[in-house]
Amino acid sequence: MAGPQKLEKLSAPHCILLAVHYANDSNLPALRALTALRHTDFDVELVFRILLTHLPESTAPAEYIEYLDELTNGNRTPGNDPAAALDIAPVEELTDSQARKKRRKLELLPLVHPLYKAETELDLLTHFLIHRAHQIDAQTGLPNAIPELVAPFVSHSEYLRTWLISTALPLLRLMYEYYPESPAPSLDDFARLRGRRAIDLQLANLRQTHAGTREVGHAARDLRGVVGPWICGATERKRRKLSPDDRSASITEAPMQEPDDWEALFGWLVDTSKADFALVSSAITEWDGPEDLDLGGFEEGRDYVDDETQHKLERRYAQTALACLYLVDGSHTDTLQTAHALLSRISDLLGLEPPPDLTVTVEALPSCAEDMPIQDLKASTILEENITRTDNPLTQPNQDTVHLVTLLIFSTFILSSLQQPYTLREVARMFLRNDQSEQTSLLHKIVHTLGTSAKLDGEQWRANRSRLLWLWNWGANQAATGRHAQGILGHIDSKTIETEILKGLLEGSQFPLVVQLYIRPASDRSPLPLADVERTILTNILQHYDNASNGNRTRGGMKRASDIVAAFHSHFSSSGRFQRMQALLAATHAMSFYSLILQHGVPFQPVNIRVSADPLSLIQKLLEQNLRSYTHLDDLISIGQNLIVAMPSTIMDKDASHAYLDAAVLQKRKAAAERRVIGMTVEAALAEDDFETAYSYVVNRLTPSTPSPPASPALSKSSQRFSFGSYESDVREDDGEDVAWRAAVQAGRHRSSLSSSTTWGSANTAARPDLRRLEQRMELLSQALLLAPPRHLEEVLAVWQECETEMINLLAEETEAEERFNDAADRRLPGAFAEAVAIQPRREVGRGAVEEAPMGLFDVARGAAAAFSKSAFPLRGSGGNRTASVSESHGDTGRTSVDLGSDSGSMHSAGDERVRRRDMVASAVTGGLASGLGWVLGATPVNERQ
Numbered sequence: 001m002a003g004p005q006k007l008e009k010l011s012a013p014h015c016i017l018l019a020v021h022y023a024n025d026s027n028l029p030a031l032r033a034l035t036a037l038r039h040t041d042f043d044v045e046l047v048f049r050i051l052l053t054h055l056p057e058s059t060a061p062a063e064y065i066e067y068l069d070e071l072t073n074g075n076r077t078p079g080n081d082p083a084a085a086l087d088i089a090p091v092e093e094l095t096d097s098q099a100r101k102k103r104r105k106l107e108l109l110p111l112v113h114p115l116y117k118a119e120t121e122l123d124l125l126t127h128f129l130i131h132r133a134h135q136i137d138a139q140t141g142l143p144n145a146i147p148e149l150v151a152p153f154v155s156h157s158e159y160l161r162t163w164l165i166s167t168a169l170p171l172l173r174l175m176y177e178y179y180p181e182s183p184a185p186s187l188d189d190f191a192r193l194r195g196r197r198a199i200d201l202q203l204a205n206l207r208q209t210h211a212g213t214r215e216v217g218h219a220a221r222d223l224r225g226v227v228g229p230w231i232c233g234a235t236e237r238k239r240r241k242l243s244p245d246d247r248s249a250s251i252t253e254a255p256m257q258e259p260d261d262w263e264a265l266f267g268w269l270v271d272t273s274k275a276d277f278a279l280v281s282s283a284i285t286e287w288d289g290p291e292d293l294d295l296g297g298f299e300e301g302r303d304y305v306d307d308e309t310q311h312k313l314e315r316r317y318a319q320t321a322l323a324c325l326y327l328v329d330g331s332h333t334d335t336l337q338t339a340h341a342l343l344s345r346i347s348d349l350l351g352l353e354p355p356p357d358l359t360v361t362v363e364a365l366p367s368c369a370e371d372m373p374i375q376d377l378k379a380s381t382i383l384e385e386n387i388t389r390t391d392n393p394l395t396q397p398n399q400d401t402v403h404l405v406t407l408l409i410f411s412t413f414i415l416s417s418l419q420q421p422y423t424l425r426e427v428a429r430m431f432l433r434n435d436q437s438e439q440t441s442l443l444h445k446i447v448h449t450l451g452t453s454a455k456l457d458g459e460q461w462r463a464n465r466s467r468l469l470w471l472w473n474w475g476a477n478q479a480a481t482g483r484h485a486q487g488i489l490g491h492i493d494s495k496t497i498e499t500e501i502l503k504g505l506l507e508g509s510q511f512p513l514v515v516q517l518y519i520r521p522a523s524d525r526s527p528l529p530l531a532d533v534e535r536t537i538l539t540n541i542l543q544h545y546d547n548a549s550n551g552n553r554t555r556g557g558m559k560r561a562s563d564i565v566a567a568f569h570s571h572f573s574s575s576g577r578f579q580r581m582q583a584l585l586a587a588t589h590a591m592s593f594y595s596l597i598l599q600h601g602v603p604f605q606p607v608n609i610r611v612s613a614d615p616l617s618l619i620q621k622l623l624e625q626n627l628r629s630y631t632h633l634d635d636l637i638s639i640g641q642n643l644i645v646a647m648p649s650t651i652m653d654k655d656a657s658h659a660y661l662d663a664a665v666l667q668k669r670k671a672a673a674e675r676r677v678i679g680m681t682v683e684a685a686l687a688e689d690d691f692e693t694a695y696s697y698v699v700n701r702l703t704p705s706t707p708s709p710p711a712s713p714a715l716s717k718s719s720q721r722f723s724f725g726s727y728e729s730d731v732r733e734d735d736g737e738d739v740a741w742r743a744a745v746q747a748g749r750h751r752s753s754l755s756s757s758t759t760w761g762s763a764n765t766a767a768r769p770d771l772r773r774l775e776q777r778m779e780l781l782s783q784a785l786l787l788a789p790p791r792h793l794e795e796v797l798a799v800w801q802e803c804e805t806e807m808i809n810l811l812a813e814e815t816e817a818e819e820r821f822n823d824a825a826d827r828r829l830p831g832a833f834a835e836a837v838a839i840q841p842r843r844e845v846g847r848g849a850v851e852e853a854p855m856g857l858f859d860v861a862r863g864a865a866a867a868f869s870k871s872a873f874p875l876r877g878s879g880g881n882r883t884a885s886v887s888e889s890h891g892d893t894g895r896t897s898v899d900l901g902s903d904s905g906s907m908h909s910a911g912d913e914r915v916r917r918r919d920m921v922a923s924a925v926t927g928g929l930a931s932g933l934g935w936v937l938g939a940t941p942v943n944e945r946q
Contacts, residue, residue, distance in 0.1 A: 006032070006088055012041040013103035014091045019047075021090045023054035032067050033082035044071050048128040049108040057139040061149035061809065074155070078513035093727030097119075115191050119159070126157040134495070137187035143172055146187075154298055159236060162304075165295050166233025167191050170202065170226040176779065177207040178222065194237065196264040202226050203268065207276065219283035220292075223265075228293035231261040234306040235350070262290065262313055266320040270388050275325035277335060280324050281342040289317040289349070304509055315350070316390070318397040320348045323387045325405050326394060326428055331421035334412050341425055343402070343409060350397055355406045362466040365414075365473030366406055368486040373400060379432040394428075411488050414467050419449045426490060434483065434492040443468075443489060447500045451507025454787055458513050465501050465517075467820060472497050498527040506540045511567040519571050537568055539652060540575055545584070546607040551592030551747045558592075558606065561585060580646045584609070587642035590635060591618070594626045615643040616676060623684035625852050630684035633677075633697065639679040641670045678702055682747055691752045695776050698747050698783055702740045748781035749799055771810055778803045 010018070015038045015245065022031035031050075035042040048071070051064070070076050079085060109123060113131040117620070122706045129150050137143040144169045154161040167190065175184040185193075191203060205223050273280040290305055290313040321342060328339055337358065344354045345477065352697045356364055368374075380386060381394050412427045420442070421428075430438055450456065450464055473485035473823065483490040498518075505514050518526060518533045528536075541561045548557030560583055565578070572578045588606045596604035596618070609615050619640055623629055645666065662763065678701050685694040752773065788796050905926060 006092075007037055008085060008272060010038075011096050011099055012038075013096070013099035014090075014094060016046075016050075016103055016106070017094070017099060018088060018091045019050050023050050024056075026056055027060050027085075028064050028067060028310070029079055030085040030087065032070075033078040034077075035071075036076040036078040037082060037086075037348065039076055045111055046108075047071055048111050048124055052111065052128065052131055052135065053107070053109045057136045063345075065149070065152050068125065070129070071392065072123075075298070084298045105521075122159055123157065123682075125153060126160045129160060129271060130163060134187050134191075143168065143187055144176055144558060146576065147172065151298070161298060161302075162233050162236055165229050165298050166231070166236070169296050169298070172223050174202065174205070176696065178218075184433055186524075195261060196267060197784055198229060198230065198261075199899070200265050201261045202230060207272065207279065217282075217286055219279055219759045220286035223283055223287045224292055225294040227265055228290070229295050231265065232293070246553065249857040259933055262316070266316060267388060269320050270323050270327060274327050274329060277324070277328050277330060278338055281338045281345075282807070284317075284321050284342060285345045289314055309450040315397050318346055318349045319390070319395045320388070321349070322395040322397065322401060322405060323392070326382055326425060327384070327388055328424040329413075330425045333413075333414065333416060336409065336416065336424070337370050339409055340413075343406060346397075347402060350399075350402065352399055352402055352783075355409075358410070362463060362470060365410055365470055365475060366403070368407060368473075369400075369403070370476060372402065372403065372486070374486070377432055379429065379434075382432055408488075411474075413473055415469060417447075418446050418464060418467060419453060431488045434491055434767070439489045441493050443492060443497065443500050447504035448507070451504045456508055458510055458511075461505060461510050461513055463507060464504075468497065468501060481719075496590070502528065502533065502536050503540060506537065506564060509563070509659065511564070514568075515571065519568075534572055534575060534577070535652070537564060537572075538581060541581060542652065543567060545588075548606045548612060551588040551606050552602070553589040558585070558588065564590075575732045577606045577651055580651055584644040584646035584648050584651070587615075587639045587646065590639045590642075591622065594622050594629060596622050596625055607645070610648045613649070615646075615648060616640050616673065619677060620680050624687075625679055628688065628690075630688070630690075631657075631693065632680050633701070637674050637677050640673040644669050644673040649698055679743035682743035686747060686750050689752055691747070691750055691773070691776075694743075694747045694750070695780060698744045699778050702783065702787065733855060738789070741784045741789075741792065743779050743785035744787060745796055745799060748777045748784060750777070768810075768814070771807075771814070774803060774807050774810065778807065800814065 008354055019042065020029055022028075022034060030811075036794050037049050045840055055064070094102070098784070109131075111131065111136055112119075112127045115134075116122070116127065116130060119127075132436060133143075133146045136145050136149070147164065150160060150164045150168065150369060154164055163165055168187070169734075171190045174182075190201075203226075206219055233781055243928065256437055269280050269283065293304070295304075325339055325342060325346075336469065347354045356366060377393060381392055386392055387395065391437050394404070408424060408431065409429075412424045415422045415427065430442070446468065446488060447602065449460075468489075470487065472487045472489045472494070474487040474490075476486045484493045502514065505511075505517075514533075514537075516522070518528055519530065521527070526533075539562050544557040544560040544564070546557075548555075548561070550556055550558065552558060553562040565581055565585060569578050569582065588609060589605070591609075597603055598608060598621070609618065612618060619636055623636075678697055682694045682702075685691070685697070692838060770850050778800070781796060781803060784796045785793065785800070
């Protein structure tokens with residue numbers, strides 16, 4: 001130990017070396033006595049540098065707090081017993097030269113920490129404490145000792161107070177209080193942080209915490225206790241300049257020009273809302289903004305944000321919350337509930353009335369004000385680079401913007417209830433884009449989903465219709481400029497909205513509701529004109545019809561179509577389109593009982609009728625593919641007439657002239673269709689070698705009602721078509737006659753596989769089936785002469801001539817055979833009787849006994865009347881009328897026919913007597929030849945002679 005006397009003998013270098021020794025040993029009493037007794041050799045800065053350089057960081061700050069205070073105030077005291085504390089032995093043996101040499105080699109740390117070089121106005125103690133705090137953290141990793149060191153001196157320097165609040169306190173809370181198990185930056189690194197990088201680091205632990213384990217209030221706690229205090233040091237950080245070395249040593253390089261720290265925080269909230277909206281909503285809901293700060297009590301009543309700035313920050317805070325809503329990407333109901341809660345919080349921050357609950361009835365939904373300024377908004381305002389701008393009209397903190405986002409949130413929620421999960425951001429974009437096609441597509445999706453989803457009752461459909469109308473006009477009656485209504489579907493006109501709703505009701509089989517809302521509404525004003533309602537219903541019927549895979553009206557799409565027709569036909573009883581639709585369904589249902597395969601092996605579907613230019617041609621395919629289907633004549637006629645009445649490809653044409661056909665025109669078309677179908681069945685019967693059925697159909701069902709008219713230039717022209725709007729039927733007025741005579745000719749030309757094994761020597765000629773068949777063929781040809789147009793008589797007569805020649809030959813053979821038989825019999829008679837018989841003239845028994853039939857075409861022309869009177873109908877007696885009947889077998893297949901007019905039938909009578917066919921034939925042939933071949937003979941038609 002040494003007293004003050006020995007200490008005085010030491011030089012200044014000796015004393016400095018001795019002070020370093022005391023500092024290294026943490027001998028603070030000796031150091032305090034030494035610097036007090038030799039105060040002239042130790043200025044305050046030197047002592048601080050010795051402490052910074054050699055005092056162990058593990059030394060408790062409480063041991064030298066008083067000493068620091070003495071140094072700062074200049075009241076140095078050597079202590080109670082300085083002699084006992086001092087020990088000069090470590091330097092006593094050093095010469096002055098040695099002491100000076102060691103002093104020169106002694107390296108002491110600078111008082112100012114490198115991070116704070118720009119803070120030139122700070123006093124020595126502040127620099128020492130800040131530097132010492134950095135040392136403690138760097139060497140021990142125990143920054144919890146920093147408040148113990150700095151807190152006693154916060155009244156000494158406002159800068160030091162701010163530094164403690166904004167730098168040391170946030171770091172301590174992150175490391176020890178909030179996230180003790182998570183890694184934390186050093187004090188050096190934390191002090192280097194600037195702007196958004198600092199915010200990201202301070203809130204990194206909050207974002208990394210799993211949503212399922214995040215405790216309520218953590219976000220607001222971190223903003224209040226970490227970020228908020230850190231921002232309080234913004235002014236000091238702005239003054240601080242970093243050297244290139246410092247910047248390279250930092251965790252993340254700070255930009256040369258830093259944004260405002262509050263703006264950095266607001267930007268973090270906006271960006272985080274895209275990935276974790278619940279976190280941001282929780283933060284904003286529970287944190288009152290820039291005024292809500294936890295400074296650990298070190299502020300002592302000081303305000304770090306003035307009133308004017310506070311007001312601006314509060315508005316900016318509300319604007320940030322609005323921006324977060326426009327960036328929500330989730331469509332789940334929970335996300336919408338969170339957005340609604342945040343909206344309520346924004347309303348509270350701005351002193352506005354909170355929005356209604358999301359689950360309110362349609363009647364209680366918010367409505368759009370008529371003067372709401374929504375027309376000047378552009379789609380670019382919602383872009384991410386623009387949404388955070390202070391001048392963005394979508395996020396201005398006022399009543400209009402809050403009301404707009406309220407309407408958008410409720411629109412999103414309603415879309416979700418309509419099974420259309422859209423995000424709030426998508427709904428806002430759609431509203432701002434104002435694209436009619438996009439809105440129409442959304443409307444179609446909604447209606448289709450509702451119509452095809454789970455069964456909804458009438459009340460649910462009423463509510464859904466009200467929701468759709470609210471999405472259209474947002475409860476406002478006045479249309480917006482440039483739009484039909486104010487809502488997110490406002491670019492669609494009201495007629496389209498109601499039409500799509502009507503389609504949805506039809507898909508959902510809500511037929512009574514359709515009647516209540518659109519056909520017989522309670523109010524005088526109907527949502528849609530009745531003509532549009534009818535057209536929509538028919539279009540829906542045809543959609544089901546076209547999509548049906550089977551024509552049976554008890555299954556699939558045909559059943560749906562039939563149900564709709566049954567539900568509404570009574571309300572449109574005078575509608576021609578509905579009658580045609582009924583005819584189309586009846587024909588399609590009847591055809592479903594037959595097998596029908598189209599080209600490429602594709603089974604028949606109802607839509608094939610609609611796309612066919614000639615629907616009757618399908619009956620031809622049906623006859624070809626179904627064995628003996630020709631026997632169902634009445635059923636096929638009903639199908640054909642219904643197809644002609646329906647005119648399937650033109651049911652929905654805009655031209656209404658064909659919507660209801662004139663009765664006379666309709667009757668002609670049905671008659672033509674009947675003859676055409678009969679002609680098809682005749683051909684089918686012949687194809688299956690059923691001559692008898694073909695003969696019966698021609699004779700009994702193709703009988704003309706009047707004799708063929710004489711040839712004239714008018715009739716020689718193309719037949720006049722029936723035109724109905726855009727539909728020009730392939731079935732003309734004379735089509736039926738054309739098919740009829742051709743079918744008769746084909747039947748007359750037909751040679752069946754008839755056995756000819758009859759014994760020619762038999763006297764019973766009635767047993768000759770070949771003669772009988774030939775007689776039938778000639779009768780069919782006579783029928784063809786009555787039905788054929790004059791220009792085709794030559795063709796019929798050519799066939800007739802062939803048959804007649806064959807008949808003459810057969811009769812000649814029969815006569816010859818009879819003569820041989822008679823001669824043989826005469827030779828067997830007794831002599832006198834045989835001579836008596838021989839001298840008697842033989843009576844002719846053949847068909848040509850009365851008069852020879854014409855042998856050629858010109859003979860026929862000259863003697864047509866005589867020839868047809870005796871040989872045209874060899875099977876019928878001249879004195880009586882022959883009535884032919886045919887027995888047809890029809891399966892009970894439930895065929896139905898829509899009767900839109902009575903048919904005259906195929907049997908024609910004048911009074912009670914049938915018109916003589918031979919007279920009709922004679923008149924037709926004579927009249928036809930006058931314009932055809934008659935000019936060669938100079939023949940004159942009968943009617944002209946009369």
